[in-house]
Amino acid sequence: MNTMQRPLASHERLLLQFLLAANESFYGAHVLRWKNQVERCTVHEVNVPYCLAISHDEIRISGGGFITLARELVCVDEGVPVLIYACAVETQSGYVLDSFDIDRLDGEPLVAYPEPGDGLMVMEAGKRIGGADLRHVYKESDLPPRFKLP
Template sequence: MQRALATHERQLLEFLLTVNRSFYGAYVQRWEAQIKTCLVHEVIVPYCLAISHDEIRLPSGGYTTLARELIGIDEGVPLLIYAYAVETQSGYVLDSFDIDRLDGEPLVAYPEPGDSLMIMEAGKRIGGADLRHVFKESDLLPRFKLPRDRLDGEAG
């Protein structure tokens, strides 16, 4: 069943978009507008939300996790907070928003946006709370930048 984002869900997703602003630029403005009116539906669990959009994914189009993810803690267990974007004819749109409690158990307390969350990029802490004692750093390849021409008409 589709529904609007709850206030606490929208606030957390807005925070995730804010920490990704320097990486994705004008796409973030588009995504912020998208989540103001979008509908979502739960996929298997209440914390995996598919974001409805009228756009059709390009057959060979990209599907990527946003470059920066958030780490939180719920009863001592790390949470991974992230979103996916999918390529459509009009550019990239948000496709899902997920919170994974890494022990597979249901959330006890919904994470709040802000300084209590650790910001990660390419497996490394780049800001926010220092939660490396519960979520270790790793060496991951950096995410690719989204093409600008799909959003603002500039060539490559």
């Protein structure tokens, strides 16, 4: 397991920025703060190369919220669906990004790193809301809607 802190690679930063842009209409001003955080953050891998813990100086509020952002991205790698998402945690100074994850759903390593753009499907509450139509490999479901942050 590699726990060394490092800056985001340019391809990681671009994909995370694309994910944040997809969430902007849902989270508003929070996304601007997260975009600023991404510009200066460092990360370290957690268990696997594509599960990145994002550094932040803020202290998590005891019992504070931990959320997966409402909108997730889906792509396909060698015919296997890949889920791309980020999580935020409540701190004394507000919600901050805590992790950025890319999960190839068969558990195998990625062959090709996802590229931001129209080739990604945007999902919210288990439903496709935009981007590529990849429902032939990643089925829609009925998930409860995520709550908006204060």
